[in-house]
Amino acid sequence: MSMLDIGGSQLDTSWFLLLAAMLFILGTIGVLIRRNPLVILICIELMLNAANLTLVAFSRQVQNLDGQLFALMSMTVAAAEAVVGLAILVDIFRHRDAEDIDDLSELKG
Amino acid sequence: MAVAGGIGVIAFRQPIRSVLSLVVVMIALSILFLLLSAQFIFVAQVIVYAGAVMVLFLFVIALLGPAKEIAKGRLRFQTWLSALFVLALFGLMWAMLQGVQYRQPDKADLNAFGTVQSIGIQLFTTYLYPFELTSLLLLTAAIGAIYLSRREGDDR
Numbered sequence: 001m002s003m004l005d006i007g008g009s010q011l012d013t014s015w016f017l018l019l020a021a022m023l024f025i026l027g028t029i030g031v032l033i034r035r036n037p038l039v040i041l042i043c044i045e046l047m048l049n050a051a052n053l054t055l056v057a058f059s060r061q062v063q064n065l066d067g068q069l070f071a072l073m074s075m076t077v078a079a080a081e082a083v084v085g086l087a088i089l090v091d092i093f094r095h096r097d098a099e100d101i102d103d104l105s106e107l108k109g
Numbered sequence: 110m111a112v113a114g115g116i117g118v119i120a121f122r123q124p125i126r127s128v129l130s131l132v133v134v135m136i137a138l139s140i141l142f143l144l145l146s147a148q149f150i151f152v153a154q155v156i157v158y159a160g161a162v163m164v165l166f167l168f169v170i171a172l173l174g175p176a177k178e179i180a181k182g183r184l185r186f187q188t189w190l191s192a193l194f195v196l197a198l199f200g201l202m203w204a205m206l207q208g209v210q211y212r213q214p215d216k217a218d219l220n221a222f223g224t225v226q227s228i229g230i231q232l233f234t235t236y237l238y239p240f241e242l243t244s245l246l247l248l249t250a251a252i253g254a255i256y257l258s259r260r261e262g263d264d265r
Contacts, residue, residue, distance in 0.1 A: 014206055016141065021202040023134070025195055030127075032191035038173070042127055042166065049138055049158070052150075060145040060222075063214040065231050068147050068223055072232075075150075075157055076243045080250035082162050086169045087257035093173050 016057035023050035037092075041085050048078040128166045135159045147223040 023046060030043030052071045059067025139154040221227050232240055 011144075013211070014209065016145070017206055017209070019141075021199065021206065023138075025199045025202070028198065029191065029195050032195065033188050038166070038169065039127055042131055045158075045162065046131060046134065049135065052154075053138055053141065056142055056145050056147050056150055060147070061211050061214065063216065063222065065223070065227060068150050068228060069231055069236050071147075071150055072153060072228075073239060073243060075153055076247060079157055079162055080246055082165060083250050083254045084257070086165060087254040090169060090172065091257050 013057055013061045017054055020050040020053040020057070023047075023053070037089055041082065041089070044085075045078060045082060048074060048081075125167075125170055128163060128170065131166075132159055132163050135163070145223075149223060149225050149228045 027043045027045075027047035027050065030046065031040050034040055034043065052074055055067045055071040055074070059065065059071070135154060135158045139151050139159065142151040142154055
């Protein structure tokens with residue numbers, strides 16, 4: 001185990017990793033059990049954020065900036081994904097009410 | 110930190126509330142980024158996530174109206190099955206956490222670590238190519254979103 005010196009106090013890196021794992025698990029649960037497509041997108045955002053937290057934590061641990069830059073890249077990718085996903089969602093909602101993700105299970109034009 | 114995790118649990122309710130609790134999680138995470146001496150990521154997190162993306166989600170919810178969550182699922186055992194798999198996944202992550210070993214740190218200057226200046230130097234020298242690719246990705250996403258949202262109006 002390794003300690004990080006944060007503001008004068010010692011903190012173990014694995015706490016950050018544990019928190020990220022918990023957030024990721026929460027996002028996974030949300031994707032699996034929620035029915036609303038919008039909430040599923042929100043849970044995907046949560047998972048991406050958890051991954052970002054691990055990247056930044058490791059970056060601080062090895063004192064290397066690559067992790068932070070990678071987190072920045074994944075942030076832009078997450079923003080792009082949210083934009084396109086929400087646009088698709090709005091388009092679907094215009095055609096019909098789709099409050100249950102299983103209503104969209106057929107793949108016809 | 111446990112507070113942030115607990116607020117993540119609250120993200121399991123109606124859409125508007127889950128968006129708002131996600132904002133809380135984002136802000137808690139951004140404070141953690143600040144603790145990890147990643148100032149630029151902190152600012153980007155607050156502006157991009159807690160600002161832009163969440164406002165986007167709120168706009169879409171306002172546009173679509175409050176969608177009620179349908180409680181009944183097609184698969185009755187879906188919740189239990191997913192809980193089982195998720196627990197297995199968490200166990201896997203836990204086991205990985207036990208075995209993690211860190212390499213020797215790079216002895217970087219922690220005062221300059223994660224500032225806008227150092228990030229910018231890295232971003233425009235070593236990571237210039239991925240940076241340009243990111244701009245292309247954002248352009249594609251913007252064009253795709255505009256196309257998706259105006260197609261209907263032009264047809265009719």
